[in-house]
Amino acid sequence: MHGNRFRHNLLTALLLGPATAWLVVFLVLPFIAITVFSVGERAPEGGYQAAFTLAQYANLPARATAFWNTMVLAPAGALACLLVAYPVAYYLALRAPERWRLILLALVVIPFWTSLLMRTYAWMYVLGGRGIPALLAYVGIEDIRLINTPGAVLLGIVYGYLPLMILPIYVSLERLDRRLLEASADLGATPVSTFLGVTLRLSLPGVMTGFSLVMILLLGEYLIPTLLGGGKVFFIGNALVDLFLQSRNWPFGSAIAITLVLVSVVVLIAANRISTRLSGARRVDLI
Amino acid sequence: MRAFVVAVFCFLYLPIALVVLFSFNAGHHASELTGFSVQWYGKALSNPFLVEALKNSLFIATTSALLAALCGTAAALGLQRVGARTRAVFDALLGAAIVVPGVVIGISTLVALVQLFGVVNPFLASLWPNDQPPRLALGYGSIIAAHGLFSMALVAMIVGTRLGSLDRNLVEASSDLYATPLTTFRSIVLPQIMPAVIAGFLLAFTFSFDDFIVAFFVAGAQTTLPIYVFASIRRGVTPEINAIATIVLVASVLLVVLAQWQLRQRKPSH
Numbered sequence: 001m002h003g004n005r006f007r008h009n010l011l012t013a014l015l016l017g018p019a020t021a022w023l024v025v026f027l028v029l030p031f032i033a034i035t036v037f038s039v040g041e042r043a044p045e046g047g048y049q050a051a052f053t054l055a056q057y058a059n060l061p062a063r064a065t066a067f068w069n070t071m072v073l074a075p076a077g078a079l080a081c082l083l084v085a086y087p088v089a090y091y092l093a094l095r096a097p098e099r100w101r102l103i104l105l106a107l108v109v110i111p112f113w114t115s116l117l118m119r120t121y122a123w124m125y126v127l128g129g130r131g132i133p134a135l136l137a138y139v140g141i142e143d144i145r146l147i148n149t150p151g152a153v154l155l156g157i158v159y160g161y162l163p164l165m166i167l168p169i170y171v172s173l174e175r176l177d178r179r180l181l182e183a184s185a186d187l188g189a190t191p192v193s194t195f196l197g198v199t200l201r202l203s204l205p206g207v208m209t210g211f212s213l214v215m216i217l218l219l220g221e222y223l224i225p226t227l228l229g230g231g232k233v234f235f236i237g238n239a240l241v242d243l244f245l246q247s248r249n250w251p252f253g254s255a256i257a258i259t260l261v262l263v264s265v266v267v268l269i270a271a272n273r274i275s276t277r278l279s280g281a282r283r284v285d286l287i
Numbered sequence: 288m289r290a291f292v293v294a295v296f297c298f299l300y301l302p303i304a305l306v307v308l309f310s311f312n313a314g315h316h317a318s319e320l321t322g323f324s325v326q327w328y329g330k331a332l333s334n335p336f337l338v339e340a341l342k343n344s345l346f347i348a349t350t351s352a353l354l355a356a357l358c359g360t361a362a363a364l365g366l367q368r369v370g371a372r373t374r375a376v377f378d379a380l381l382g383a384a385i386v387v388p389g390v391v392i393g394i395s396t397l398v399a400l401v402q403l404f405g406v407v408n409p410f411l412a413s414l415w416p417n418d419q420p421p422r423l424a425l426g427y428g429s430i431i432a433a434h435g436l437f438s439m440a441l442v443a444m445i446v447g448t449r450l451g452s453l454d455r456n457l458v459e460a461s462s463d464l465y466a467t468p469l470t471t472f473r474s475i476v477l478p479q480i481m482p483a484v485i486a487g488f489l490l491a492f493t494f495s496f497d498d499f500i501v502a503f504f505v506a507g508a509q510t511t512l513p514i515y516v517f518a519s520i521r522r523g524v525t526p527e528i529n530a531i532a533t534i535v536l537v538a539s540v541l542l543v544v545l546a547q548w549q550l551r552q553r554k555p556s557h
Contacts, residue, residue, distance in 0.1 A: 008368070015365030016377075018358040019439060023380045026436045027387075030395030037398055048398075084295060091292045104296075106547055111299055113490065113546075114539040115497035117513050118532040121520055122302035125309070128524060162299065213386075220388020222500050227520065237390045237500075244394050244504065254398065257391050264388065 031261075037254035046248030056255035063256060066239040069225070073150065073235070074218035077157035078165075078211050084158060085165035085210065090199075092166070093173035105170070112163035120156055120227050127152050127228070148230030156224040161217065165210040172206025173199070205275045212271035216264045236260055303536060310529035327530040337531065340515035344496055347427060347511060351434040352491035358435075359442025359491075360484050363450055366443070384440035393504030396433045400425060400505065425507025433501050438491030442484070445550075449483035450476075482549040489546035493539050 038056055043049040060067070092104055111119060125131055127146040136144050146152055176199065184194040222237030229235075236256060243253030310328070314321035331337055362381075366374055384392075404423045412420045453476065461471040499513035506514060512535065519528055 012365050012368045015361040016369070019362035019365070019377075019443065022358060022432075022436060022439055023384065026396060026399075026432050027380060027384050027392075030392075030399035033399040033402060034391075034395045087288055087291050088295050091288055095288065106544070107296060107299070109547065110540055110543050111303075113493050113497075113543040114303075114536050115513065115532075117497070117499050117517060118306070118535055119303065121516070121524075121528065121532055122306045124520065125306060125524060125529075126302050130524075131305075159298070159302070162295070216386060217388065220390040220500075222390055223517075237388075240390050240394055241503070244397065250398060253394060257394055261387065261391055264386070268386070 034254040034257050037251050038258045040251040040254075042249045042251050046250075048250045056252045057259070059252060060255065060259060062252075063236075063239045066234045066236050069150075069234055070219060070221075070236045073153060073157070073225075073233070074215050074221075077154055077161070077218050078215040080154060080158050081161050081165040081214050082207065082211055085162055085169060086207070088162075089166045089169035089173055089203075089206075093170050093176070094199075108163050108166050108170075116160055117223055119160060120223055123152070123156050123159060124227050127155075147228060148232050150229070150233050152228040153225050153233045156228040157218060157221070160224060161214045164217070165214050168209040168213070169203055169206040172203045172209075176202050201278075204278045208271045208275045208278070212267055215267055219260055219264055219267075306529050307533045307536070309526065310533040312526060312529075327526040328534075331527045331530045331534075334527070336510070337512075337515060340510045340512045343427075343509055344512040347430050347434065347502075348492045348495035350427075351431040351438055351495045352488050354431070355435045355438030355442050355491045356484055356488040359439040359487060360446050360480070362439070362443045363446035363480075366447060367450060381440040381443050384436050385444070389437075389498065389500040390504075392433060392436065393501045396429065396501075397425070397504045400429055425505055426509045429505040429507065430502050430509065430511065433505050434491075434495040434498060437501075438487075438494055441490060441494070442487035445487045445490075446480055446483045449480050453479055486546040486549040489542050489549070493542045493546075497535070497539060 037048055039052050039054065041049045041051040041053060041055070088108070092101060092108070096104055124147065127133075129147075132146055133144050136142075180198050180202070181194060184198050185191075189197065220237055221235055222241060225233045225235040225238060231238075240253055240256060240260075243249045243256065308320070311323055311325065312320050313324035313326070362377070366377055369377075408420075408422055411422070414420065457475050458471060461475050462468070466474070497513065498511075499517055502511045502514055503517075512531070516528060516531060519525070
């Protein structure tokens with residue numbers, strides 16, 4: 001019996017060992033490293049010098065533009081994604097013909113797993129001088145600048161993250177009990193009030209999941225502002241690349257990275273809270 | 288609403304279609320279609336830097352996806368055997384590996400590895416006083432490890448979900464019929480989770496092959512395909528890039544379709 005238990009534990013340890021080592025060495029330790037760096041100082045030749053100071057955090061306003069752009073364009077981008085995604089998810093879950101549903105769903109998922117770099121490049125191509133502006137010039141509208149504007153970045157964001165917003169909303173709508181919709185209509189509710197009171201309300205957890213996922217990924221976005229913003233629209237991701245790979249101010253960069261993670265955690269917790277409250281409200285409503 | 292959905296699908300696929308279309312354009316200028324040609328594919332594939340970057344990406348994606356599939360599956364199986372508390376800690380770490388932005392994973396891995404090498408390299412040098420000592424540096428290893436972190440977490444989640452919906456009756460029946468745990472695993476559990484493992488492997492491969500931001504930080508002197516493409520895009524849009532983009536897009540689409548198909552395989556056919 002004793003030997004059996006030992007063998008059981010040994011096998012468990014062997015199964016979990018590699019993953020644990022991986023998580024510790026490449027997730028936990030790196031996180032500890034940047035935490036330590038963020039309270040250090042920049043060495044004269046770049047890199048890191050041991051210290052214990054909050055100067056790096058006090059210096060955060062030096063990158064205020066990057067924070068401001070990210071904090072405005074990330075929620076705006078997530079919201080724009082949501083407005084485009086909701087009708088699509090609604091159609092896929094409740095209106096699409098059965099035999100088309102899986103194909104359409106696959107068509108939504110595929111872009112998410114294809115290279116974001118290539119997809120963003122496609123828009124560079126479309127918005128760039130030889131794309132839409134050339135077409136507009138052809139019909140007589142000259143000097144329209146589309147690329148390297150905040151609008152182009154927003155467009156790229158919607159394009160890049162739309163699939164990630166559609167999926168969770170689709171899942172929550174698909175699970176929805178259709179009898180509730182019938183009941184609502186039978187009780188004399190108009191389609192609009194059925195949508196607001198039943199459909200939208202019950203899909204809010206999916207909306208929150210999608211919104212927080214997209215928002216968190218956007219907080220660390222680098223490719224889209226770089227390629228479609230042309231160095232004019234700076235995100236936190238751009239500031240991090242600059243601080244780590246060009247100006248080599250690692251402690252300041254670490255402080256920004258830690259701040260970024262903390263903001264992400266706050267977004268996640270807030271989204272979780274709101275979801276819990278919403279599903280709580282749902283339970284009361286159903287009784 | 289139908290019209291809106293159709294418009295969104297056009298929005299999703301038109302830019303990609305345009306890139307594919309222009310990759311077959313005979314002319315040098317992107318402004319007009321002048322005829323069909325595959326010359327840009329030839330140009331792209333005879334560029335030694337590009338071919339090198341492509342080989343690196345294939346090697347890194349294959350290795351990291353294999354390691355991730357092995358360790359992730361083992362972790363998912365192991366998590367079935369531990370208490371709720373250990374499981375919760377593990378799930379939180381796996382979730383963090385997926386959710387933490389790539390840019391943060393990239394820089395923190397860079398910082399940690401540079402510090403680690405700063406300690407290990409002088410030590411190695413002291414062990415080889417005369418010869419050229421081995422030196423640890425950023426490169427294949429660091430990219431594989433950093434990509435594998437995300438991928439392993441992804442595989443563990445996909446396989447874990449499949450294990451959760453495993454038919455317990457079959458497992459019990461198997462042990463009731465005096466099958467050893469190993470036999471039960473091989474003939475009951477493994478066939479049922481295999482589609483999830485393969486799907487996880489394919490998604491891990493796609494992720495690694497497409498990733499730019501993590502590799503950008505930890506690549507050291509190595510170049511992957513996305514890093515090469517990013518650098519050339521910044522120098523200017525050329526038809527050659529359209530050809531590479533088309534190849535990459537077609538390859539990822541095939542892999543994702545294959546992964547989806549694997550995940551939909553409900554029961555093994557024997």
